[in-house]
Amino acid sequence: xxxxxxxxxxxxxxxxVKQILKDVSLKIEDGFxxxxxxxxxxxxxxxxxxxxxxxxxxxxILLDGEDITNLSITERxxxxxxxxxxxxxxxxxxxxxxxxxxxSGKDISxxxxxxxxxxxxxxxxxxxxxxxxxxxxxxxxxxxxxxxxLARSTKVSLFDEPEAGIDLWSFNNLIKVFEKMHxxxxxxxxxxxxxxxxxxxxDKVIVIANGSIxxxxxxxxxxxxxxxxxxxxxxxxxxxx
Amino acid sequence: xxxxxxxxxxxxxxxxxxxxxxxxxxANGGLADRKVTENIDIRTKTDKPGIDIIVKPGTKGxxxxxxxxxxxxxxSDLVYNDFIIGENADVEIVxxxxxxxxxxxxxxxxxxxxxxxxxxxxxxxxxxxxxDSDGDGKNIMNPTTIVNIDDGGYMxxxxxxxxxxxxxxxxxxxxxxxxxxxxxxxKLMTHADQYAETDFTVDLDGENSSAHVVSRSVAxxxxxxxxxxxxxxxxICNGHTxxxxxxxxxxHVSAIPQISANHIDxxxxxxxxxxxxAGEQLVKLMTLxxxxxxxxxxxxxxxxx
Numbered sequence: 001x002x003x004x005x006x007x008x009x010x011x012x013x014x015x016x017v018k019q020i021l022k023d024v025s026l027k028i029e030d031g032f033x034x035x036x037x038x039x040x041x042x043x044x045x046x047x048x049x050x051x052x053x054x055x056x057x058x059x060x061i062l063l064d065g066e067d068i069t070n071l072s073i074t075e076r077x078x079x080x081x082x083x084x085x086x087x088x089x090x091x092x093x094x095x096x097x098x099x100x101x102x103x104s105g106k107d108i109s110x111x112x113x114x115x116x117x118x119x120x121x122x123x124x125x126x127x128x129x130x131x132x133x134x135x136x137x138x139x140x141x142x143x144x145x146x147x148x149x150l151a152r153s154t155k156v157s158l159f160d161e162p163e164a165g166i167d168l169w170s171f172n173n174l175i176k177v178f179e180k181m182h183x184x185x186x187x188x189x190x191x192x193x194x195x196x197x198x199x200x201x202x203d204k205v206i207v208i209a210n211g212s213i214x215x216x217x218x219x220x221x222x223x224x225x226x227x228x229x230x231x232x233x234x235x236x237x238x239x240x241x
Numbered sequence: 242x243x244x245x246x247x248x249x250x251x252x253x254x255x256x257x258x259x260x261x262x263x264x265x266x267x268a269n270g271g272l273a274d275r276k277v278t279e280n281i282d283i284r285t286k287t288d289k290p291g292i293d294i295i296v297k298p299g300t301k302g303x304x305x306x307x308x309x310x311x312x313x314x315x316x317s318d319l320v321y322n323d324f325i326i327g328e329n330a331d332v333e334i335v336x337x338x339x340x341x342x343x344x345x346x347x348x349x350x351x352x353x354x355x356x357x358x359x360x361x362x363x364x365x366x367x368x369x370x371x372x373d374s375d376g377d378g379k380n381i382m383n384p385t386t387i388v389n390i391d392d393g394g395y396m397x398x399x400x401x402x403x404x405x406x407x408x409x410x411x412x413x414x415x416x417x418x419x420x421x422x423x424x425x426x427x428k429l430m431t432h433a434d435q436y437a438e439t440d441f442t443v444d445l446d447g448e449n450s451s452a453h454v455v456s457r458s459v460a461x462x463x464x465x466x467x468x469x470x471x472x473x474x475x476x477i478c479n480g481h482t483x484x485x486x487x488x489x490x491x492x493h494v495s496a497i498p499q500i501s502a503n504h505i506d507x508x509x510x511x512x513x514x515x516x517x518x519a520g521e522q523l524v525k526l527m528t529l530x531x532x533x534x535x536x537x538x539x540x541x542x543x544x545x546x
Contacts (some may be wrong), residue, residue, distance in 0.1 A: 051528055075532040089525040092457075092485070093543035102539065104531045148529065 002028040002050065002156055002188055007059035009045055021056070022211040027189050028156075034202035035192045036226070042211040043085060043192045049116075050190075051083040052076040063156070074091045082152045086160040088145040090131045096144055099132050103148035116147040121173040129171075137172030146177060154185035163195050169194075179197070191224045199223055242273065245341045246310050253337030253369045254308040264306040265292055269317045273310075277282050281332070289323035291353075294334070298327030298359065306335045314344025314378045316343055319351045328359040328391075334366045338382055342374035342403070349381035356386070358421075361393040368398070372405030379407040388415035390423060392447065397424045402437065403545065404430065407470065410438045417478075419447035427456040428545045431464035431492070440469045444509070445478035454482040460492035468496040474507025484513040487544060489537075 009021040021042045035043050046056040050061065060075040061069045068076055079082075091099070100113040114124030120143040130136065132144060144161060149157050162178070163171055175197045181189065182201050185232040191198055199205060207215040217221050242250075246268060250256045263281040266273040277283050280300040284293045294305060311318060312470060323332065334335075341349045358364055372380030382402075389398055394417075402409060415423055431437050443452040454471060461467050472480035484496040498511035518540050526536035 053524055053528075072433040073524060074530060074532050077528050083528045085521075085525065088519045089519070091522060091540065091543055093546045094539065096542075098539075098543060100530065102526065105530060132458075152529065 001030075001062075002026075002038045002190075003062040004046075004050070005044070005060040005062070007043075007049060007061070008057045009049060009054065019211055019213070024059070024208075024213060026206065026213065028190060028204075028215070030186070030188055031203040031204060032182050032201060033204045034198060034199050035190065035206045035208055035209040036122055036194060037214065039070070041209040043208050044160050046167060046208065047083065047158050047190070050139045050156070050158060051081055053083075077152075077154075080154040081156045082149045082154045082158065082209045084149045084157075084159040084162060085187045086164050086192075087197075088132075088141040090134055090141070094132050095129050096132060097128045099144065099148055100151045101240060103151040105152075105240075108151075113151075116148045116151045117144070119150055120177050122147070139166040139174075140171070142166050142196065143177070144176070146174075150181070150185065153185070157187065157195075159189075160192045161192050161194070163193060163198065196227065199226070243312070243321045244436055245273070249310045249312070249341055249371070250308055251374070252371050253310070253339040254335050254348030255384070256308065260304070260458065262304045262306070263294075263309065265294075267307075267309045267318075267320065268311050268317075269311055269316060282308070283307075286321065286323075289321050290319060294322065296324070296326045296330045296332050296362075298329055298362075300330040300332055301325065302331065304333045304335065308336065308347065309338045309350055310341045310514070311338070311348050311350060312343070314342050314348055315346030315489050317347075317349045317351075317525070319353075321353045321525055324354065324356045324358075326356065326358045326362045326364055330359065330362050331363040332365075334364060335368075336366065336369075337369040338384075338458070339370075339512040340372040340374075340380040340382070342372065342378040342380050343375045347379045347381055349383070351383045351385075353385045354387070356388045356390075358388070358390045358394040358396055359412065360391045362391070363395045364368075366396060366398045368400045370400075370402040370406055370409065371454045372407070374405065380405055381408045382406050383410045384412075386411075386413045388413070390415070390417045390421035392417050392418045394421045397426075399426045399428075401428045404432075406435065406437070407433075408436050408442070412440045413445075414442045416444045417447050417450035417452065421447055421450045421451060423452045423454075425452075425454045427454075427458070429456065429458040429466065430541070430545060431466055432461040432538070433464060435464040436466075437464070438467045438469070441471065441482070441508075443472045444475060445473060445480055446475050447478070448476050449478065449514065450477040452481070456483075457486075457544055458485045459487045459489065459545060460494050461489045463491050463517070466495070467492040468494070468513075469499070470511070470512075471499040471501070472509055474500070474502045474509050476504050477506040478504070478508070479539065480507070480509040482511045484515075485544075487541065488515055488520070489519055492532075498527070526541045
């Protein structure tokens with residue numbers, strides 16, 4: 001179980017110090033958790049705090065009861081936290097096979113690496129020896145990024161807006177990947193997303209806005225209200241038009 | 242041949258045991274072993290040190306190994322090797338120089354390689370430079386490569402210097418005729434106080450000739466590198482030069498690409514990028530469980546692969 005206790009994060013901006021996260025406390029059990037909310041609300045910052053990329057100004061992070069607040073990115077990764085970037089990183093010379101091997105922590109065979117690629121809907125044969133560089137499209141990189149998290153198969157898997165920057169066709173495939181993952185990947189799967197179809201496969205939904213948790217609960221409880229609000233907003237727009 | 246020399250041969254020429262094709266092994270300034278084939282002749286020069294490698298027209302799929310190894314300290318070796326590649330031949334040449342300097346004096350190898358590539362012939366030329374030392378002596382290599390490609394000829398040159406060469410100045414000059422193609426891939430890593438200079442000149446003289454010069458390098462510690470690349474477009478031609486360098490620690494890298502179009506239909510591009518390892522690359526690999534140092538190694542190894 002992942003537990004966040006009173007997490008605050010402040011950042012220096014042009015207009016002085018801004019509170020990005022305000023006293024966020026959360027308990028995330030096993031299952032599919034989707035964190036949603038408006039842009040700039042602090043969702044990605046929260047994910048980076050969990051992965052150790054950002055150090056919180058105050059607060060504690062516990063993984064299965066162990067305080068991991070002061071652990072580095074590497075140490076947290078080794079304890080079982082995986083993180084799929086919103087904008088996957090490109091590497092000159094490192095191949096898809098290399099990256100999946102590094103993710104799995106051992107020299108895995110081409111066949112095993114291909115199995116992970118197939119899970120994310122990529123025709124493995126076409127990709128396994130390609131470099132993870134600018135020759136790959138945004139959608140391809142996203143799926144390779146997800147494959148690295150699958151290859152790690154850790155107790156906490158974090159995905160920061162997996163749908164961002166990919167086309168509609170790729171998105172439909174991506175949803176299938178997450179639907180499948182819901183049935184196969186164990187532990188806590190935390191997805192930051194704005195997409196209704198991803199929210200639909202959540203066991204639990206957390207709404208973050210303006211640096212704080214606004215709502216938290218079962219999908220059945222949160223989703224109708226969230227979508228209702230969105231529909232009202234759309235209706236107003238339509239009426240005005 | 243002792244174990245050190247056999248190890249050097251393995252590193253620079255991937256040679257384990259006797260290769261199947263033609264070969265010429267030069268060790269400590271003299272001939273150590275040679276084999277010729279029906280299609281590939283190797284002759285010792287009579288006017289100066291070095292060899293002529295003569296490939297018969299139409300020879301296909303053969304490989305020639307011509308490694309040079311130095312395991313004595315204080316030895317300075319200079320050779321002139323000429324490669325005469327017959328029309329329509331298609332061969333691979335594996336050269337390379339390995340120095341194991343066990344003493345306090347400098348050891349060096351300066352090779353002048355001149356290629357005459359016949360009409361429609363195709364050559365892949367692989368050259369690796371490597372050095373190690375037990376003593377204070379420096380390993381120095383200054384290779385010069387002169388390439389002449391006749392009509393429709395093709396040459397792919399892969400040069401690698403990964404470790405242990407204190408000082409190097411690599412000069413490559415090439416002249417291409419009609420429809421000729423030259424592709425150069427350079428991989429270079431310097432560390433400690435090493436210095437490496439690369440100086441490529443390509444004259445695209447022929448109609449529809451093309452050249453693609455790519456250098457990837459990593460400079461660590463206090464080492465310095467200078468990359469010069471000049472492409473002269475003297476006809477309807479395509480030329481591309483690219484230098485991509487990772488700088489680390491207190492190293493210095495200068496890249497000076499120069500393209501000159503002397504014909505209205507010459508199309509030339511140069512690109513040069515120097516920078517440290519991107520922080521997000523390190524972070525990504527650290528989220529996979531690698532330490533910062535391991536992540537750095539993976540990025541460098543991949544970049545120079």
